[in-house]
Amino acid sequence: MTETPAEPPADWRAVDPRPLILTALVEPDVQARFEALRRAHYPAALNRVPAHISLFHHLPGRELDAVKRRLKAVCAEVPRPEVAVTGLRSLGRGVALKLQAPLLEDVRAELAAGWNTLLIPQDRAGYRPHLTIQNKVTPAEAGATLKALEASFVPFTTLAVAIAIWRYLDGPWEALGQVAFRGR
Numbered sequence: 001m002t003e004t005p006a007e008p009p010a011d012w013r014a015v016d017p018r019p020l021i022l023t024a025l026v027e028p029d030v031q032a033r034f035e036a037l038r039r040a041h042y043p044a045a046l047n048r049v050p051a052h053i054s055l056f057h058h059l060p061g062r063e064l065d066a067v068k069r070r071l072k073a074v075c076a077e078v079p080r081p082e083v084a085v086t087g088l089r090s091l092g093r094g095v096a097l098k099l100q101a102p103l104l105e106d107v108r109a110e111l112a113a114g115w116n117t118l119l120i121p122q123d124r125a126g127y128r129p130h131l132t133i134q135n136k137v138t139p140a141e142a143g144a145t146l147k148a149l150e151a152s153f154v155p156f157t158t159l160a161v162a163i164a165i166w167r168y169l170d171g172p173w174e175a176l177g178q179v180a181f182r183g184r
Helices: 029-040 062-075 102-113 140-152
Strands: 020-026 053-059 081-092 095-098 130-134 154-169 173-180
Touching: 020 029, 020 062, 020 173, 029 095, 029 130, 053 062, 053 102, 053 154, 062 102, 062 154, 062 173, 081 140, 095 140, 130 140
Parallel strands: none
Antiparallel strands: 020 053, 020 154, 081 095, 081 154, 095 130, 154 173
16 A cells, blocks of 8 residues: 655645745835846856845744744834945955945844744844845956946935845745835
8 A cells, every 4th residue: 555645735835944035125226226236246157146135044944934924013013114325345255235224124133033043143143234246256356346336336225115035945046925014
């Protein structure tokens, strides 16, 4: 007698062990600018994910439902956080946009406090919001990119509109949903 395999759960994503990544999403026109910068400067063969503001790098995939519930509870109480794009910084082998987003940092801290036992060391460490537009190039190429971008950089401000939930797929990411901030 052979056993029939059990049917997967209706929402199989809820028990998928692959890690979750959380990022802040900004206004669509600004997101398009970020994407254009990343396409122009990130090595094409390595550019497998959208331009993003990381909030958490690795939450347990099996906690998807709990993560969604907590995000909904927290984001429902928060107006869209302002994100100031203040400059550029060297990553050694890449370049990032420097961001100042006090309310977004507060939201992240509140989420982190509730998920403390789930966090990896990288997500427990200090948080400095940024958006990587180039990485994994030679220091000389990164330096040239930084110099070129600094020559025309003008600070600006946008709003974070939602937090995106992604599943890490050993390189690329799968979009699992978004939780919007309550607006202004």
